Amino acid sequence: METVVLEERGVEKLKKRYSPSIKIWHPLQFGASNARLCRLGDQPPPRKDFEFKMTTKDEKCLFCNIEDTSTEIIYKDDTYLAFKDIKPATAHHYLVIPKKHIKNTSSLHTSDVELVKKLVEIGENILKEKSANIEETMYGFHVPPFTSIQHLHLHVISPISEMGFISRLMFRPNSYWFITASSLVDKLEKK
Numbered sequence: 712m713e714t715v716v717l718e719e720r721g722v723e724k725l726k727k728r729y730s731p732s733i734k735i736w737h738p739l740q741f742g743a744s745n746a747r748l749c750r751l752g753d754q755p756p757p758r759k760d761f762e763f764k765m766t767t768k769d770e771k772c773l774f775c776n777i778e779d780t781s782t783e784i785i786y787k788d789d790t791y792l793a794f795k796d797i798k799p800a801t802a803h804h805y806l807v808i809p810k811k812h813i814k815n816t817s818s819l820h821t822s823d824v825e826l827v828k829k830l831v832e833i834g835e836n837i838l839k840e841k842s843a844n845i846e847e848t849m850y851g852f853h854v855p856p857f858t859s860i861q862h863l864h865l866h867v868i869s870p871i872s873e874m875g876f877i878s879r880l881m882f883r884p885n886s887y888w889f890i891t892a893s894s895l896v897d898k899l900e901k902k
């Protein structure tokens with residue numbers, strides 16, 4: 712699936728012209744003035760009033776380019792990826808990310824509840840596959856400005872009882888710097 716980035720002013724016009732063969736995400740989801748348009752059919756012809764750029768990637772973002780690194784990808788589909796945290800807090804510590812560049816939890820809206828749930832679902836499946844303790848798992852996100860990588864990533868950590876002091880602090884549920892996936896879902900539903 713490819714994505715076209717265009718100026719916000721172009722979205723409504725293009726929507727009328729190509730709908731329903733295209734899906735349009737709200738520009739605010741990306742915290743930018745650009746809207747992103749996901750092409751399901753053929754590429755609409757470039758037009759003078761839109762600036763097209765064939766990418767959903769932020770070239771400088773590590774997670775956008777994670778597949779080009781030596782990182783072992785443990786889960787992959789059209790939309791999501793998962794891999795081991797570089798500094799695991801316990802025996803099982805994975806990161807699940809959307810492939811498209813979403814900056815952080817502040818870029819999410821009510822319409823992203825399903826995205827968050829999907830990240831958790833993928834995390835849980837990985838834990839099951841690895842025979843990790845499902846009961847003793849924490850799913851959560853660092854909250855800006857406490858995000859080390861500017862690409863939304865779910866931390867999947869198990870078993871939490873084995874976490875050391877520093878890790879407990881770093882991943883303290885619903886602190887100023889870390890929010891659990893279920894709390895984030897609650898928050899988004901109220902947005």
Ligand SMILES: [Zn+2]
Pocket residue numbers: 769772773774775776811812813861862
């Ligand atoms: Zn990225």
Ligand SMILES: [Zn+2]
Pocket residue numbers: 852853858859860864866
């Ligand atoms: Zn993090």
